[in-house]
Amino acid sequence: MTRFSFVAWMLMAVVGVFMLYKVKYQVQAIKYEIAAASKELKSHREALRVISAEWAYLNRPARLQNLAQKYLASTDVTVSQIAEIQEIPFPEYRMARAKDIANPIKRASMLTAGIAGEGR
Amino acid sequence: MSRRTRKVIVKDSTGRRIIEQSRVRLLFVGLFFILCFTSIAVRMVDVAVINNTAAITILVSDLDGSKADEKVEIKDRTPTANHRGDIVDRNGVLIATSLTTSSIFVNPNEVQNKSEAAKKLAATLRLDEDYLLKRFKSKKSFVWVKRNLTPTQEQSVNALGIPGLYFLPEEKRVYPHGNLLSHVIGYVGVDDKGLAGIEKQYNQRLRDSSVNHNPLRLSLDTRLQAILHEEMQSAIEQFSALGGAGVIMDVRNGEIISIVSMPDFDPHHPAKGSKESRFNRAALGNYEMGSTFKTFTMAAALEHGIADMRKKFDAINPVKIARYTIRDSHPEKRWLTVPEIYAYSSNIGTARMIMEVGKARQRGFMDKLGMTRPVDIDFPEKGTPLVPDPWREINMVTISYGHGISVTPLHLVRGISAMVNGGILPELTLQAGMRKELDERRRVISEKTSKNVRRLMRLVVQHGTGSKADVEGYRVAGKTGTAEKVSGKKYDGKAKLASFVATFPMDDPKYVVLVMIDEPQGDKTTHFFATGGWIAAPVVNKVIARMGPLLNIRPVYHAQGDDAEKYWVEHEPKKKKQPKLAPSLAQRYLHAVSF
Numbered sequence: 001m002t003r004f005s006f007v008a009w010m011l012m013a014v015v016g017v018f019m020l021y022k023v024k025y026q027v028q029a030i031k032y033e034i035a036a037a038s039k040e041l042k043s044h045r046e047a048l049r050v051i052s053a054e055w056a057y058l059n060r061p062a063r064l065q066n067l068a069q070k071y072l073a074s075t076d077v078t079v080s081q082i083a084e085i086q087e088i089p090f091p092e093y094r095m096a097r098a099k100d101i102a103n104p105i106k107r108a109s110m111l112t113a114g115i116a117g118e119g120r
Numbered sequence: 121m122s123r124r125t126r127k128v129i130v131k132d133s134t135g136r137r138i139i140e141q142s143r144v145r146l147l148f149v150g151l152f153f154i155l156c157f158t159s160i161a162v163r164m165v166d167v168a169v170i171n172n173t174a175a176i177t178i179l180v181s182d183l184d185g186s187k188a189d190e191k192v193e194i195k196d197r198t199p200t201a202n203h204r205g206d207i208v209d210r211n212g213v214l215i216a217t218s219l220t221t222s223s224i225f226v227n228p229n230e231v232q233n234k235s236e237a238a239k240k241l242a243a244t245l246r247l248d249e250d251y252l253l254k255r256f257k258s259k260k261s262f263v264w265v266k267r268n269l270t271p272t273q274e275q276s277v278n279a280l281g282i283p284g285l286y287f288l289p290e291e292k293r294v295y296p297h298g299n300l301l302s303h304v305i306g307y308v309g310v311d312d313k314g315l316a317g318i319e320k321q322y323n324q325r326l327r328d329s330s331v332n333h334n335p336l337r338l339s340l341d342t343r344l345q346a347i348l349h350e351e352m353q354s355a356i357e358q359f360s361a362l363g364g365a366g367v368i369m370d371v372r373n374g375e376i377i378s379i380v381s382m383p384d385f386d387p388h389h390p391a392k393g394s395k396e397s398r399f400n401r402a403a404l405g406n407y408e409m410g411s412t413f414k415t416f417t418m419a420a421a422l423e424h425g426i427a428d429m430r431k432k433f434d435a436i437n438p439v440k441i442a443r444y445t446i447r448d449s450h451p452e453k454r455w456l457t458v459p460e461i462y463a464y465s466s467n468i469g470t471a472r473m474i475m476e477v478g479k480a481r482q483r484g485f486m487d488k489l490g491m492t493r494p495v496d497i498d499f500p501e502k503g504t505p506l507v508p509d510p511w512r513e514i515n516m517v518t519i520s521y522g523h524g525i526s527v528t529p530l531h532l533v534r535g536i537s538a539m540v541n542g543g544i545l546p547e548l549t550l551q552a553g554m555r556k557e558l559d560e561r562r563r564v565i566s567e568k569t570s571k572n573v574r575r576l577m578r579l580v581v582q583h584g585t586g587s588k589a590d591v592e593g594y595r596v597a598g599k600t601g602t603a604e605k606v607s608g609k610k611y612d613g614k615a616k617l618a619s620f621v622a623t624f625p626m627d628d629p630k631y632v633v634l635v636m637i638d639e640p641q642g643d644k645t646t647h648f649f650a651t652g653g654w655i656a657a658p659v660v661n662k663v664i665a666r667m668g669p670l671l672n673i674r675p676v677y678h679a680q681g682d683d684a685e686k687y688w689v690e691h692e693p694k695k696k697k698q699p700k701l702a703p704s705l706a707q708r709y710l711h712a713v714s715f
């Protein structure tokens with residue numbers, strides 16, 4: 001009985017020590033991994049900072065304006081281009097109520113009616 | 121033998137007790153140790169076997185080929201370098217950031233061939249060889265060579281392989297927008313300490329690693345800043361002006377949307393800019409504002425019941441006070457209604473009004489408007505107004521039309537906001553999200569007076585000196601100002617400060633826009649006038665026409681609140697009526713103060 005318990009205890013101790021050893025190495029490996037990952041993260045963060053600074057630099061309003069003038073046909077939005085949907089004269093506008101015009105489905109049907117009307 | 125022993129034990133009860141006692145003690149100690157070791161063993165098993173998910177995962181994955189264990193969480197404990205915090209505008213556009221660069225220093229004791237090292241390094245970094253040699257001969261063990269190298273430079277220095285040269289990672293403050301926001305953002309010194317502007321004001325906040333991962337969000341809008349900057353730039357160039365200042369402000373909460381001071385400088389190299397260009401005209405510069413100040417006189421007179429929108433004042437003859445004479449440069453020579461006095465910018469009429477208001481009430485009103493002390497704003501460069509002391513009769517009269525008191529453009533903008541926003545002086549801020557509701561305790565005029573002041577300002581644009589500022593649909597209301605600049609001890613008739621302060625829409629004001637151009641020279645397009653109405657008003661017009669659509673402000677063409685017209689009494693002209701924008705009208709505005 002004594003011998004059996006002794007052997008059992010020894011066995012448990014050996015297993016315990018082995019497991020502990022394994023854990024220690026796992027922890028070490030993970031630590032290296034974390035260190036590598038944080039180093040990578042740091043360099044990515046640095047890169048991100050550089051890129052966002054560059055992005056802000058390339059998006060300077062004055063530069064965008066120059067590019068737009070050079071390559072796009074569009075110009076500044078003028079005051080007269082801002083209006084509410086009710087203010088835009090759709091076909092059959094006078095007959096329609098503002099509420100109906102604000103409703104996209106009804107507006108669409110009005111539009112088609114208008115086109116159909118033209119065809120007649 | 122055994123008997124004897126027992127006998128002894130029995131007999132010697134003291135000895136037996138001692139043995140008994142030690143046995144019990146031993147038992148306790150033993151039990152204690154067993155407890156300790158058992159708990160350690162249990163914990164060991166717990167850590168190594170039961171909670172060892174990684175080992176189990178490996179075991180399991182070996183068995184079924186699956187991997188990954190969601191239970192293992194690795195906290196991000198990245199030791200981030202403590203960057204100085206970013207600054208962004210109200211829409212999150214990056215305004216200032218910090219990038220890591222390498223700086224190079226030398227330990228002169230380790231450099232062997234000093235002259236050759238200096239020669240090589242000077243060629244690589246384009247530095248002065250003698251300067252480097254001097255540094256290399258220093259007795260110290262740490263001498264800066266060059267800070268903030270580009271990666272290419274770093275590489276080429278490395279390639280030289282000079283012993284004793286070392287790199288140190290350092291921060292470099294970068295302003296992607298360059299000059300655009302230089303005065304308001306300010307700049308940092310070589311050690312990353314804020315030395316001016318927002319960088320100085322929020323230095324602590326930007327350096328504090330517990331908060332600076334969140335960028336500092338300002339109330340500024342880069343787009344509007346660009347618009348104001350561009351329009352002012354072109355006006356300054358066209359009229360060969362010395363510079364200018366411009367401010368756009370939200371009248372509802374005191375947020376500064378845009379603030380421009382010209383000329384400006386490159387915040388990366390502030391020392392390269394002239395002293396003139398580093399001077400913040402918008403926040404630090406004190407100016408006699410001229411006729412824009414008449415707004416406050418009108419408001420005081422209306423508020424105290426001295427005038428109403430229909431009352432007339434005598435503007436026939438110049439006013440004589442002490443040994444001074446107050447004139448209108450192109451006098452109407454008749455009785456003018458309050459809207460006419462304001463729209464034609466009559467000094468005589470304004471002087472007559474303030475004489476009825478009185479010195480004490482004017483002084484009190486200016487105090488309430490904060491015109492006698494620096495503005496309360498989260499910004500380090502703040503100008504202190506130059507206020508006359510004592511406040512004499514003549515000061516009262518000149519202040520009524522904006523001379524004899526010097527305030528910063530921020531004072532003026534804030535004061536005008538209070539005039540148009542319903543009567544409450546807003547608290548200025550440059551930080552977004554600090555949205556302060558208007559505080560009733562800071563009320564300076566009643567709602568009714570504010571409404572009347574808006575009507576007066578609207579009439580300036582509809583009939584008076586500010587007609588060039590009107591943007592159809594936006595009901596622009598404003599006031600021109602043409603102050604004469606002091607040179608030496610006298611007013612210089614030629615050096616003028618042309619300004620225009622506007623608000624829109626007049627029936628529900630949202631923004632105040634101020635443009636001030638310093639010493640413009642009129643040209644053919646302005647019939648050689650250098651007044652606020654000819655120089656600054658068109659700039660405000662362009663700014664409003666561009667900013668309105670950007671901010672989704674809907675134009676309204678026949679707004680109900682736009683009712684100023686009913687207070688305009690058409691005067692029967694003696695001669696043929698001039699067209700609206702003819703020079704005579706502008707001439708009328710020409711400001712003349714005779715001292």
